[in-house]
Amino acid sequence: MTIDAVIPTYRPDDTFYELIRRLLAQKCPLHRIIVMNTGEEFWDEERIAKVLDDAGVSEAMLEVHHLRPEDFDHGATRSAGIRYSSADAVLCMTHDAIPADRDLTENLLRALTQEPDIAAAYGRQLPAKDCRVLERFTRSFNYPEESRIKSEKDLPELGIKTYFCSNVCAVYRRNIWEKLGGFTKKTIFNEDMIYAAGAVKAGYRIAYAADARVIHSHNYTCMQQLHRNFDLGVSQADHPEVFDGVLSEGEGVKMVKKTASWLIRNGHAGLLPELVLQSGFKYLGYRLGKAYRALPEKAVLALTMNRNYWKE
Template sequence: MKIDVIIPVYRPGKEFCELLERLSHQTLPVNRILLMNTRTEVDVEALAAPFPGAEVVNLEQADFDHGGTRDWGAGLSDGDYLLFLTQDALPADAYLVEHLAAAFRDPTVKAAYARQLPKADCRETERYTRSFNYPEESRVKTEADLETLGIKTFFCSDVCAMYERVTYVKQGGFVKRTIFNEDMIYAGGLIKSGYAIAYVAEARVYHSHNYSGLQQFHRNFDLAVSQVDHPEIFAGIRSEGEGIRLVKKTAAHCLEIRKPWLIPGLIWQSGWKYLGYKLGQNYRKLPRGLVLRFTMNRAYWNGWED
């Protein structure tokens, strides 16, 4: 089993070398680590040099795309499986790759993603969100789950996800130009093609962010844009109800742990999320100037007119 790792890199922080170190000590060794590096003042070649198998592929900032850059990396691989990670996702132990690979013993599974654990500095409400989106129980999702899970059937995060390469190529890979959400777009195509996606709770990475309300707004704006731009995947799939359920359960959690003062912050964050999402759903009705203010990926809109 040959497994290649693909990591988009942009001004890597202190976790980056720790990530490479942990990848080099997996019980199931990886073959190559392809670092798709957007050129900055950071010398990524020097950071990667101590790690065997790490290869740096340089690109310009204008050429970066969430789907296209990852697909470029996939095209450089001849491995059996492709493991995509973000530069700030830290394997929790030496068994990450082994656990993800084990999911493919089920021949219907063509993608597997890991559980994301909160980092030490994670806020309480975000910590609960991690447990909501990444529970302790593994499961395999198929098209039969659409009625009960809705859009979560397509959930698969490239923070840490593995794909069978032959099927990846057969399906056309990641969409070559997308503002965001390349993982769910691809996963939705898998599900609709009759394949399965595995959530592997035993495969764990540390990954969380303490986003501000405005940052949540920008992310959810782009998330909604990606869904609008791909009706072949998302049209007719219920989505907003899952967000409402998360808010209600997080508020109940705050009461359960006797920290009701966290609820106003939760409402504030959720309001920004909802506003960003609704505006993103209607981005075609907005003037270009507003779209550029609302997005977190301005380069995506080059060449787009009102």
């Protein structure tokens, strides 16, 4: 099975070039890397050429397509990248995620192909060295050590997490992706989860591959958490066909309780006020996003992370 990678970028930094180096060193080689770059002025042609040369591959291994900021969309841009590919499977990654080892693509493909009805497989996200304590536990909550295959029958147990899939690192079976129509064409956020929900409802399954590991974490401030969760709420409000009738907030409460318990058990009780504060900002952002249609335009633009989404 052939595999390509699609990576949206904006102002690519050292992490992106390390990502490319590690992708080129995978035991299961990629056929091609397709970069969807927002802002041609931020693209360093000489630097990427050196990375390819150091890896001993031709420049044809990586193709870049430049976009204007106003043309970027989380769903449509990734779909365009996948359509540039002719591979049997396509790996979607973000430019700030780094493969933890040389087995990433092999382990993702193994998870994807273990059964013919698996539409996508996503990897485990490990915290970076500078990751703060709270985010470190969040990684372990959302990305446990055990692999799992999820289907519609898991909804009573997992709720909204049945549909969880992350384009930080996820591989898609091309024929199923095309049959389902690809990612939603306009979305502020959550294109991966919206696709996974559609796949599950169509009778397919989603695999979580715990042995396919990438290093990826953020140290968001409370305000950044609010903005991010506002957009999350907007995505859910815009797609009631996916999210209505599926418990979402319960998972958040469960994570807060588990985090608090873990902090106390591991000598970090002093971080409980920070947990409460961060959780409050997340919940406020989420609820405001769910109710965005009732907010004035200025408030929406002040709350969102993605102002271009709101332009006609």
